Amino acid sequence: MAHIAIVGAGFSGAVLAQELGKAGHRIDVFDTRPHVAGNCHTLRDEKTQVMLHTYGPHIFHTSNQRVWDYVQQFGTFMPFVNRVKAVTGGRVFSLPLNLLTINQFVHQTFSPAQARAFFAGFAEQGAHEPANFEEQALALMGRDLYEAFFESYTIKQWGVSPTALPASILKRLPMRFNYDDNYYTSLYQGIPRDGYTAIIDNLLDLPNVTLHLGTRFERALAGGYDHVFCSGPIDAWFGCDEGRLGYRTLDFVREDHVGDYQGNAVINYCDMTAPWTRISEHKHFAPWEQHDQTVIFKEYSRLCEENDTPYYPIRLVAEKALLAHYVQRAHQERHVTFVGRLGTYRYIDMHVTIAEALEVAEQYQRSLQENLPFPSFVVDPLG
Ligand code: UDP
Numbered sequence: 231m232a233h234i235a236i237v238g239a240g241f242s243g244a245v246l247a248q249e250l251g252k253a254g255h256r257i258d259v260f261d262t263r264p265h266v267a268g269n270c271h272t273l274r275d276e277k278t279q280v281m282l283h284t285y286g287p288h289i290f291h292t293s294n295q296r297v298w299d300y301v302q303q304f305g306t307f308m309p310f311v312n313r314v315k316a317v318t319g320g321r322v323f324s325l326p327l328n329l330l331t332i333n334q335f336v337h338q339t340f341s342p343a344q345a346r347a348f349f350a351g352f353a354e355q356g357a358h359e360p361a362n363f364e365e366q367a368l369a370l371m372g373r374d375l376y377e378a379f380f381e382s383y384t385i386k387q388w389g390v391s392p393t394a395l396p397a398s399i400l401k402r403l404p405m406r407f408n409y410d411d412n413y414y415t416s417l418y419q420g421i422p423r424d425g426y427t428a429i430i431d432n433l434l435d436l437p438n439v440t441l442h443l444g445t446r447f448e449r450a451l452a453g454g455y456d457h458v459f460c461s462g463p464i465d466a467w468f469g470c471d472e473g474r475l476g477y478r479t480l481d482f483v484r485e486d487h488v489g490d491y492q493g494n495a496v497i498n499y500c501d502m503t504a505p506w507t508r509i510s511e512h513k514h515f516a517p518w519e520q521h522d523q524t525v526i527f528k529e530y531s532r533l534c535e536e537n538d539t540p541y542y543p544i545r546l547v548a549e550k551a552l553l554a555h556y557v558q559r560a561h562q563e564r565h566v567t568f569v570g571r572l573g574t575y576r577y578i579d580m581h582v583t584i585a586e587a588l589e590v591a592e593q594y595q596r597s598l599q600e601n602l603p604f605p606s607f608v609v610d611p612l613g
Pocket of ligand 1: 381399402403498
């Protein structure tokens with residue numbers, strides 16, 4: 231049996247600890263924060279008893295049957311469908327862009343086929359394959375909708391022109407020619423009744439798994455382990471000695487109110503009249519609970535400085551070049567594997583993190599059985 235260090239107690243680290251712990255390995259999990267669950271940490275607010283998503287809203291969604299079945303073993307998921315609203319130009323619309331949004335925006339009563347025909351023209355105007363976020367948006371929805379819902383929000387969120395961003399960011403959001411206003415297209419969606427932190431606690435709850443909170447794992451300690459799985463930032467593993475990979479961080483400004491503040495869990499502010507990107511009202515993430523008081527967070531995005539919490543990897547040309555350097559060095563490390571959002575510097579959701587961690591654990595077990603070396607990455611961070 232191996233002695234394994236896992237850096238980071240978010241979903242990546244906790245799933246690895248559970249799977250490798252179950253297989254009988256001796257495991258130390260390290261996290262610099264004083265709590266588990268990384269950015270999906272939840273905490274019941276002492277004052278209002280509302281379950282707060284400390285680092286911003288996390289809605290669990292997946293179409294991966296294996297992942298959905300897996301998470302249910304560690305917590306009860308309550309039904310929740312994310313239905314986001316958008317404020318732009320002094321009016322409220324439905325997101326993601328759907329037939330209600332379109333018809334209200336263009337003052338029409340288009341059928342699905344009519345709307346499809348209306349928007350088909352925009353795609354034809356684009357001469358080539360969309361090369362960036364803006365071109366992708368213009369081809370999909372035309373300039374009016376793009377400017378109303380995406381241009382300013384994206385500048386607030388990413389701090390750069392949408393022409394500098396990859397089209398892939400927009401592809402996270404569907405555009406629909408029906409009245410479906412479910413923000414996600416996943417087969418399954420829900421929120422853990424007792425919060426995400428309880429799920430992570432359950433994943434880590436094995437006698438051969440030891441948790442070290444508030445403890446930074448130093449690279450020099452790696453030699454004392456048979457293998458290290460690092461879900462912390464890949465650049466920090468190397469002391470950021472070639473520079474820091476760029477992230478966006480978020481500031482959450484809390485306000486307490488009585489009653490219902492906005493009538494919905496999430497409202498996006500898509501134009502520049504509001505400096506925040508969105509407001510989330512956390513009691514609406516738990517519609518099965520009753521609360522007279524309410525807590526809201528105005529969310530502001532900015533560049534992540536050294537002591538801030540990294541949220542969104544920026545992954546533009548300069549960042550990718552720097553990432554390539556760190557990836558090359560990671561390949562030279564012995565017995566270290568980088569996993570998860572920070573370890574591979576990718577914009578991935580919780581369910582992807584879990585699926586990959588399950589895969590990593592399986593492959594690691596196989597490599598032990600076959601006496602093969604284990605790679606630095608199971609998913610190519612540059613891919
Ligand atoms: N976006 C936008 N307006 C919106 C919502 C999203 O312009 O009202 C853009 C923005 O660039 C964002 C991207 O679409 O980064 C992906 O949105 P998503 O809601 O998936 O972002 P997340 O919830 O991960 O912050």
